[in-house]
Amino acid sequence: MMKNVKILLFFFGFAAVMVLLFGWGLPVVFQLFLHNDYIRSLTLLVVFSMVVLVKRLNWSTYLVFAVALFSFLGMMIDTAGNPITNKPLEWIVSPIGQLQLDQDVNNYAPGQYVISDKLSILKPGGEAVMLSTVWLYLYRCAQYLVLYSIVGTLLAAIRGSKPERWPVPAATVDETLTPDMEQRVAAELKRREAASTTLRVLPEEVQEHVRQLKKDGKLILAIKLVRQHTDMPLGEAKRYVEEM
Incomplete structure (x- = not known):
């Protein structure tokens, strides 16, 4: 009897966790990723830092693969970026005009989103020149390559300067012979x-x-x-x- 009660309690507890996770937790996180310009970049940076520190990665132990992977993820997930990461791109196009970067999020059905990024340059005369989104992808990939290379190098140096574990004090041994x-x-x-x-x-x-x-x-x-x-x-x- 008690075994069946425990099974039922475990089932209801598991169902409650799934409801909270998929019914409340994930939609909140998804909305933050869609409408907050800084969450995407910050999340990727935190996850990358944790991977480098936990796995003790450096340039001789697969750090280059982590940099490449997270640069690709950043290019795909954080294509629109935020005002800070877009500053260099604004400086690049400033001789031509003002950068216009828009992201449209269309919700066609519950759980179905279509995200489109639009990149254009507004010239001083008011003319808007539409640019291919490919340029935005290339810029974001190069930006993340540089960022993660620097962060990964610093984290590897910091992690490598720390001992693997605390030294264990030597145990005292009684050297008296019977x-x-x-x-x-x-x-x-x-x-x-x-x-x-x-x-x-x-x-x-x-x-x-x-x-x-x-x-x-x-x-x-x-x-x-x-x-x-x-x-x-x-x-x-x-x-x-x-x-x-």
Whole structure:
């Protein structure tokens, strides 16, 4: 019974969140994007900054792809721009006339919008010259390329100057040995000392015999003889005979 109640509560909670999100939240956000000149640019800049910081991007780790992607998104989403980002474009066309940039938003049906951008230059004589929107797209793409390149470089430098994580303090270790540990250490030292005194040198008469076998071309017999009188492994005995 309680399991079914929990399932129903979860379902109604999920439905309430979806209603609030799609019935109130998204329309508000969409209206801000349509009618606020600064929200689009600011949102793109914030998202780009978060991606660079979280992913620790720089020019050697795919920052160029992030710059290209967000420049394309800015060109498509923020085509009309705002008074600040349009200032350079106004200065460019100022020798010809005054820049006229209009954006029309037509709502044909609930949830169906058509957005059109119009770019024109109003000459001093009152004549309006319509320009292709392609120029506006090219300008916006170039503007975002420059902006995101600068912002990405600064953020990468700031992020790279910070340590990856806070240093972990070294834990203190009790170096006092128990009697049992001291006995084990002493036994290990004796074992190593005994191992270091193993036979590695051939007696003189055996050396003469090995030299004779090597001289006669009987290397295998010479190696076997060396191994019989020492504890050398095969490889070491072979090198010993070859170097004699």
